[in-house]
Amino acid sequence: MADISLSDLSFAWPDGTPVFDGLDVVLGPGHFGLVGANGAGKSTLLRLVARDLPPARGSITVTGQLGYLRQDLGLAAGRRVDEVLGIDEVRNALHRIESGGGTDSDFEVVGAQWDIEERAVALLGRLGLGYLTGTVRQLDRRLDTLSGGETVLLGLVAQLLTEPDVLLLDEPTNNLDRAARTRLYEAVAQFTGTVVVVSHDRDLLERMDTIAELRGGAMRLFGGNYSDYERTVEQEQETARAAIRDARGDMRKQSRELVEARIKLDRRQRYGQKMFENKREPKIIMGQRKRQAEVSAGKLRNNHLEKVEDARNRLDQAEEMLRDDREIRVDLPGTRLHPGQEVVGLHEVRLANGPVVSLAVRGPERLAITGRNGAGKTTLLRRITTEPPRVPWRSLPQRLDIFDEHRTVYENVADAAQHAEPQQIRAGLARFLFRGAAADVPAAALSGGERLRAALAVLLLAEPAPGLLILDEPTNNLDLVSLGHLTQALAGYRGALIVVSHEQRFLDEIGVTRQLELTPAGLVG
Structure with missing residues (x-):
């Protein structure tokens, strides 16, 4: 076994x-x-x-x-x-x-x-x-x-x-x-x-x-499989959200009752003090009543404090069950292209491995290039960038090796956007979930998902703003949360995309408008 x-x-x-x-x-x-x-x-x-x-x-x-x-x-x-x-x-x-x-x-x-x-x-x-x-x-x-x-x-x-x-x-x-x-x-x-x-x-x-x-x-x-896992997690998250709502309601209730109890105790204390000052009863009896009132008040106060603390603990426990589903939210109007604007134009270009290709990309088109392994898709992307494109462009290679590994995330973005103010760069990085000290981590210390987000920040926050993004197998090595981050970032991009990917689900989610297959005879689609 x-x-x-x-x-x-x-x-x-x-x-x-x-x-x-x-x-x-x-x-x-x-x-x-x-x-x-x-x-x-x-x-x-x-x-x-x-x-x-x-x-x-x-x-x-x-x-x-x-x-x-x-x-x-x-x-x-x-x-x-x-x-x-x-x-x-x-x-x-x-x-x-x-x-x-x-x-x-x-x-x-x-x-x-x-x-x-x-x-x-x-x-x-x-x-x-x-x-x-x-x-x-x-x-x-x-x-x-x-x-x-x-x-x-x-x-x-x-x-x-x-x-x-x-x-x-x-x-x-x-x-x-x-x-x-x-x-x-x-x-x-x-x-x-x-x-x-x-x-x-x-x-x-x-x-x-x-x-x-x-x-x-x-x-x-x-x-079970991944869909079963997702359903289980979502059910648990709904339970957690309901528990948070209940815990917050109980917290408000207990806090309100604590305030009411304190008001009631203050009234009793003022009444007892007034009775003591008027000396309507023997001193020894009044002292005994005062001590009993203080003990009773202490128990009541502690009881309400314990209830508030219990409610707070239940709220903390419920919030711990809730997963952190942070999202990348970017708005990049500077990348906008006009319909019909020429972006890429290749005419009967022979690739190193044989195919002769012609390719025209116009406006904010989202083009996917597919094909069997070894067909020359990466070679085609390299050729596109040597023409070069008619608009500012940036490329995301398979290995995400676009960093100076010894410099921080902030410094890498600053290198790509040399005229941006520091606060502008940090605000942009925050939208890619690099907040505070997270932006000052060296690129070499980033995990796979963090490298993706940092690479997207370098590309999309660059100056001039890229009107064309060229992505070569961008979903490699991503967990499903990071894959969601990638689609979120691309949703806010206004320029043209050329993407090499074999993942149809991903291509559908980023709104590909045209799909071509690279074959020995050229681009077909």
Whole structure:
């Protein structure tokens, strides 16, 4: 039975920022979608399970063989396909044996893996990479001939070749076209062990049988797929909102009753003082009554104070249940374009990989470019910017590497908007949820979602205001909250968009007005 067991797991970053403190959970056989806000520790948890990071305290037990597809494969362009698959040494030994020059050590290296090349080619074909490796000799191809999506699939094949019992997948659909995603979905569905997937891909999360949410350093398991998880969370949020309304009502009631009690006690005290001054009763009796009144008043006051404190605690508890759903709200009138205004004009331009394309973009058009992995979509975006566009433009690359990593978020935006006043920049950053000290964090310390928001701020607050945004796979590595932030920011953008993305749901949400597919014959649509 393949499973992952975490006991008293604790981890903090070198600067002391805690990620987990005493996490206890068992993920048994099944398919788990690991979700949570950027910075919640999803990728960190996978790295801990994979032994890439040592825990500060606690234990991690993995039953069975572990496979781990990292978010950033970190693959050098000069490496060969068989090196990525981890079968290069076995292949070399096989070839020496087949040529008659094999040694005892070569036979030890091969072991029982005499069919390793055939298995590799078959698995590559199953995931749609058969055209890369039609013969075993194609295993010698180098990575710089592959697209980003093909590289991700190759990394998955490398893990599946080890026949793991537990499979960790960190954003496995990054850069994958729709056909490749479908094949990946099928491969995951057929995996019979334990799968833990970190992904922003709703369609993949809908195929999970349990959603594991990381929040505040704790993990909570929700039975069912992502839609089931959303319904459960929304029901809980409605309950929390009702509890807040009730708690606030009770708080007002208890506060009002406390005020009324104080008024009543003040009246009694004035009456008692007046009776004492008039000396209508013996002094000893009046003193005794005064002491009894003070005790009674103290009990009454304390009783009401306790009720107010209880009401305040219930309100605090109810508010803790309510999630922080902050939204990006931007209004960028300076980016507005007129209908018919020429933005991009390419005429029969030949791309490096073969297709000849013509493209015209006018006015505030929102254009999506799709196509299979390796079709040349990123190459097309680069060519668009070399013409150059007819309006001020900005580009968001896949890796979000547009920062000076050593400078703060504020400083990076100030570099892009050199004539803006400091208060103007900070006001703009606040709309991207960088308020106060959050704007003074170095770019290198940002989480994935924070990098996206910072990148959007650099692009959209730049001077001159960009009339064209070029986005290359902008949804990669985003959690679903950050994906919402991206669509919110683009909703306030008034210029033209050219977006490369395979996520139809995202394209629909940002209001794409035209969609073209890049094929060997050019742009079709």
